[in-house]
Amino acid sequence: MELVELGKSGVMVPVMGTGTMLWTPGGSISEKTIMETYGACIDNGLNFFDTAEIYGNGSSERVLGKCIKQDGRPVLIATKFAPPSPMNPLTQKRSTVSKDSPKALLEALNDSLRRLGVDRIDLYQIHMPPSKNTIADYMDVMAEAVRAGKVRSVGVCNFNEIQIREAHSALAKHGIPLASAMVGYNLLRRWPETNGTFAACKELRVSVIPYAPLAEGVLTGKYRAKGKRVPLSYKAALYFGHLDITKDRQDSKSLIQRILSKPLELDGKRLEPLFLAMDAIAAAHGKTLAQVAINWLLTNEDVNVIPIPGMKNIRQVNDNLGALSWKLTKEERNRIDIAEMESRG
Ligand SMILES: NC(=O)c1ccc[n+]([C@@H]2O[C@H](COP(=O)([O-])OP(=O)(O)OC[C@H]3O[C@@H](n4cnc5c(N)ncnc54)[C@H](OP(=O)(O)O)[C@@H]3O)[C@@H](O)[C@H]2O)c1
Structure with missing residues (x-):
C-alpha cells in the first residue's frame, strides 16, 4: 500500500x-x-480508519475498538471531537467544567481513547468550528494533547479558508503543523476548489480529506438502475448540503431557490452526461464508476x-x-470536468 504524509505532520x-x-x-x-469489512480492509493494507465521538453517540468508536482488539494488527485512527453544543448528546454527559470550555476536548479525548482501546490518536480533528471565536483556544488545548503524547497529529473539519488559516497559525505557535482539513468534496461537490479551501491547503501544505467522496454512493452509478432509489437518510444529507447553510458554495442562488430546487446528486437526468463520460473512461481502464470517482480525487495535482469512502x-472494500x-x-480528467459542467448546466 502506497503511503502519504498527513500534511507536514510526519x-x-x-x-x-x-x-x-x-x-x-x-x-x-x-x-x-x-x-x-474491517478484516478485509486490513488484509489489503487499508488500515487508516476515520470515526468520530458523535457517530452513533460513541458506538462507531466502540465497535472500532472491538475490531482493533480482536484483530490485533496495527492501525491508524482518525477521530473527531465535537465542540460543546446542545445538539451533541455527549456534551451533556461531560463534567460541568467541560460543558462549555475548550477543556472539553481533553475529557472527550480520554473518552475516545477509552472507547477505541488505544493509547493515542493518529489524527485528532475538531469536527466543526466552535460557535464562539475560540479556534485559537481550542488549538492551544490540542497542543496540550499532543504534548501529553495522546495525539500524533491535528486536523480540522468543516472549517472555511479563514478558519483553516486561523487554526494553522494558532498551532504553529506551538510548533505543531495543521495536518489536515476535512471537507465535503467529490465530483459533484467542487466548491472547495474555488472557495479558498484548496488555496489555503496548498499554501500551508495541509492534506485535504474529502468526506462523501462517492456522494453517498450516487457516484457508483447504482441508482441509475430502474426502480433503485437513493435511501431517505442519504437524500436528507444531500439536501442539507444543497441548502448551503454555511455558505461554502458561494452559490448565487438564494436560500429559497435552493430549497425549491433538487440537489444535482438526486437529479438522474442531469447526472447522465457525467455518467456517460465516466462509463467510457471506466471501460477503457477495465474499472467501475466508483473506482473512477475515487481515482479522480487521488489524481488531484x-x-x-x-x-475516506x-x-x-467486503464487496465495497x-x-x-x-x-x-x-x-x-x-485528458481523461478534462473529459470528466467538461461532462460535470454539462451535468451542472
Ligand atoms: N467531518 C464530517 O463532517 C464528515 C461528514 C460526513 C462524513 N464524514 C466521514 O467521511 C466518510 C465517508 O463519507 P460518507 O460515508 O458520508 O459518504 P461516501 O463515502 O460518499 O459514501 C459511502 C456509502 O456509499 C456506499 N458505497 C461505498 N462504496 C461503494 C461501492 N464500491 N459500491 C457501491 N456502494 C458503495 C455505501 O453505502 P450503501 O451500501 O448504503 O449504499 C457507503 O456507506 C464517513 O464514513 C465519515 O467517516 C465526515
Whole structure:
C-alpha cells in the first residue's frame, strides 16, 4: 500500500482511508459485517480508519475498538471531537467544567481513547468550528494533547479558508503543523476548489480529506438502475448540503431557490452526461464508476487528497481498492470536468 504524509505532520497513512460513520451496530450494518469489512480492509493494507465521538453517540468508536482488539494488527485512527453544543448528546454527559470550555476536548479525548482501546490518536480533528471565536483556544488545548503524547497529529473539519488559516497559525505557535482539513468534496461537490479551501491547503501544505467522496454512493452509478432509489437518510444529507447553510458554495442562488430546487446528486437526468463520460473512461481502464470517482480525487495535482469512502461490506472494500495503483490521464480528467459542467448546466 502506497503511503502519504498527513500534511507536514510526519504521520504516514495509506493513500485511502475507510470512513466508519455508519459503523454503528444495529443501524444499517450488523456487528458481524463490520468485523468482516474491517478484516478485509486490513488484509489489503487499508488500515487508516476515520470515526468520530458523535457517530452513533460513541458506538462507531466502540465497535472500532472491538475490531482493533480482536484483530490485533496495527492501525491508524482518525477521530473527531465535537465542540460543546446542545445538539451533541455527549456534551451533556461531560463534567460541568467541560460543558462549555475548550477543556472539553481533553475529557472527550480520554473518552475516545477509552472507547477505541488505544493509547493515542493518529489524527485528532475538531469536527466543526466552535460557535464562539475560540479556534485559537481550542488549538492551544490540542497542543496540550499532543504534548501529553495522546495525539500524533491535528486536523480540522468543516472549517472555511479563514478558519483553516486561523487554526494553522494558532498551532504553529506551538510548533505543531495543521495536518489536515476535512471537507465535503467529490465530483459533484467542487466548491472547495474555488472557495479558498484548496488555496489555503496548498499554501500551508495541509492534506485535504474529502468526506462523501462517492456522494453517498450516487457516484457508483447504482441508482441509475430502474426502480433503485437513493435511501431517505442519504437524500436528507444531500439536501442539507444543497441548502448551503454555511455558505461554502458561494452559490448565487438564494436560500429559497435552493430549497425549491433538487440537489444535482438526486437529479438522474442531469447526472447522465457525467455518467456517460465516466462509463467510457471506466471501460477503457477495465474499472467501475466508483473506482473512477475515487481515482479522480487521488489524481488531484493541486493538493494532497486522501479520500475516506464509507465501506459497508467486503464487496465495497474490494471495489474501492480497485481505485488504487492506476491513474486517470490529464485528458481523461478534462473529459470528466467538461461532462460535470454539462451535468451542472
Ligand atoms: N467531518 C464530517 O463532517 C464528515 C461528514 C460526513 C462524513 N464524514 C466521514 O467521511 C466518510 C465517508 O463519507 P460518507 O460515508 O458520508 O459518504 P461516501 O463515502 O460518499 O459514501 C459511502 C456509502 O456509499 C456506499 N458505497 C461505498 N462504496 C461503494 C461501492 N464500491 N459500491 C457501491 N456502494 C458503495 C455505501 O453505502 P450503501 O451500501 O448504503 O449504499 C457507503 O456507506 C464517513 O464514513 C465519515 O467517516 C465526515
